[in-house]
Amino acid sequence: MEKMGFGNVTSTSKTMKIIDTEKKISVLIVEDDLLIQKIHKVMMTKFGTEVQLAANGKEAVDLFLSGSSFDLILTDLEMPIMDGIEATKKLRSMGVTSMIVGVTSRNQDSEIQAFMKSGLNACYVKPLNAEKVTAVLNELKNI
């Protein structure tokens, strides 16, 4: 699968934009930190998406194994039990074609590249903000 790294946000607008879609975009947030889970959940809901949470990579994989599917997966890198790299590799090997976007506190190029190589469509350094979310959702609309 072609890897896309559209991490450079070009939009200068900092206002929230509700993306006009015909159906609600379903988002799986994979994040172990409760504070960041809360922020990302409310942020994605504010953008009109339907959000489900997974506390680690294994929970995310189990959701797909149970038959769930999501348009977009936002995944942290460092998580207990199964991290973002392992989870992304597993999901791609299962044939999951959802957009998978990494959201990590790690900002070294080598760390981001390693995360991207696992099968991400893009990777952002935390924190998520309105500009990054807009870029991701617009990219999703274009797929």
Next chain:
Amino acid sequence: MDVGQLQRQFIDYTASLFREEWRGFLDDQFTQLRKLQDENNPDFVFEVVSLFFDDSEKLVNNMAKALEQPTVEFKQVDAHVHQFKGSSSSIGAHRVKNVCVAFRSFCEQQNIDGCKRCLQQLKHEYSLLKSKLETLFRLEQQIMAAGGSIPMVE
């Protein structure tokens, strides 16, 4: 104090937290969080900041304990600092985040004195931030009690 005066006080106080010449306590991420607060999540910022306070206190204690060990595990210290950096940047705690960045460098260098200095600085900055945010929330409560709405400060 009437509602208008309280609201002006709130605007001035909030603006002061962002002022660059005072090495702003908060950055734009905090403004983004305030924009997420609405009738569906009326206490969102307070809840997020409360979670941040709880996490921070645990992390600072963990860092202190790790640095007191006879043999310091710098990777363990770094893991706590990394987590604190993540949560502080997610709520827009600008100065706290910057101390975490410096702290991580000292962890990488395995510089125990540098780490201990950073821990003290982190405790100081966190304490200042906590005090500032508690004042902000008190001002909000006073405005709500007086029947006013909370102004959005960009």
